[in-house]
Amino acid sequence: MSKTRMSLQPSEGLVFQVAGGIYAAYQSTGRVVEGKEEEWMQRSMREAIQLAQMTELALVSDTELD
Numbered sequence: 047m048s049k050t051r052m053s054l055q056p057s058e059g060l061v062f063q064v065a066g067g068i069y070a071a072y073q074s075t076g077r078v079v080e081g082k083e084e085e086w087m088q089r090s091m092r093e094a095i096q097l098a099q100m101t102e103l104a105l106v107s108d109t110e111l112d
Contacts, residue, residue: 064098
């Protein structure tokens, strides 16, 4: 089996973690049906990105104050 190389930026890794949590919640509640996994993964990623964008608009980080 060949390995895929990947290097995520810190913010990408955080969005990935949130998307994984969202997807896991969908799975654990039985919403993900067989054959539709990728659609639910994409939905989870869109929702994680939307949450990140909403957070960016709502907050000023410490580094933005400099």
